[in-house]
Amino acid sequence: MKTGQLKGNLDLVLLAVLSGGPLHGYAVIAGLRDRSEGAFDLPEGTVYPALHKLERDGLVRSSWDDSGGRRRRTYEITPRGERALACQREQWLTFVHGVNSVLAAVTP
Amino acid sequence: MKTGQLKGNLDLVLLAVLSGGPLHGYAVIAGLRDRSEGAFDLPEGTVYPALHKLERDGLVRSSWDDSGGRRRRTYEITPRGERALACQREQWLTFVHGVNSVLAAVTP
DNA sequence: CTTCATACCTAGGCAGTCTAGGTATCAGCT
DNA sequence: AGCTGATACCTAGACTGCCTAGGTATGAAG
Numbered sequence: 014m015k016t017g018q019l020k021g022n023l024d025l026v027l028l029a030v031l032s033g034g035p036l037h038g039y040a041v042i043a044g045l046r047d048r049s050e051g052a053f054d055l056p057e058g059t060v061y062p063a064l065h066k067l068e069r070d071g072l073v074r075s076s077w078d079d080s081g082g083r084r085r086r087t088y089e090i091t092p093r094g095e096r097a098l099a100c101q102r103e104q105w106l107t108f109v110h111g112v113n114s115v116l117a118a119v120t121p
Numbered sequence: 122m123k124t125g126q127l128k129g130n131l132d133l134v135l136l137a138v139l140s141g142g143p144l145h146g147y148a149v150i151a152g153l154r155d156r157s158e159g160a161f162d163l164p165e166g167t168v169y170p171a172l173h174k175l176e177r178d179g180l181v182r183s184s185w186d187d188s189g190g191r192r193r194r195t196y197e198i199t200p201r202g203e204r205a206l207a208c209q210r211e212q213w214l215t216f217v218h219g220v221n222s223v224l225a226a227v228t229p
Numbered sequence: 230c231t232t233c234a235t236a237c238c239t240a241g242g243c244a245g246t247c248t249a250g251g252t253a254t255c256a257g258c259t
Numbered sequence: 260a261g262c263t264g265a266t267a268c269c270t271a272g273a274c275t276g277c278c279t280a281g282g283t284a285t286g287a288a289g
Contacts, residue, residue, distance in 0.1 A: 019246080020130065021125075038268070039268080048223045061268070082253095083255070111161055115138065117156075127277075129277095148236095164278060165237075167278060171277085173238095232289080238281100238282075241281105242280100244276090248272090249271095254268105255264100255266075259263105
């Protein structure tokens, strides 16, 4: 890295985006770009495998929608995913606090 | 991760600790543990190679101190390191802002 | 004189992300 | 009708950053 843009917080932001309601994969990427004000523009090769892993872990579930010719896979956060999100959010806040504490002594 | 505790911000926190004044390697680890309020307790196998890389990149310089029988290597941040610190600090703040924006919509 | 803390080091492994390639549909342009 | 770009999905393998696990050696404390 630059451990990639997300530095180990990919699951957190994906779950956060999905907590706003079900989205298909491509829309997750767009949603993340919008909600981060352009800061996070992730390649598909990052997001799709991550979503698959979240599904394997039971944090999201997906369903295929083939109506309209173009196939889409819609992802939805599970109750387990909601709990994981809350937990990872706490860890994120702790982490930020830790780094900021270290940075606090740096000449402002 | 948990790609380790530092999620790609190891250089940043090391430079931050060293910006407070020269320290030898082991003291860097202790300083980081203290200043992060215990949040970051890094193994030596993480810190030493990272310090070596920072030196290769010219962001810190080191000097050996063999007085007293026990050899110590003291690290000091360079002007280039100070600039890198300022830059990485900005990037850190941007990153935090990005994640927080994404998290903002999550049920508080 | 053994044990623990200090103090340094490296090789190799593991995990998370990205690169680079692939398929297919649909809208707009010429 | 054919081309181009956006949409929409996918995977294998590379890259990179941190950690594990091992090593050496000194000094202080019991």
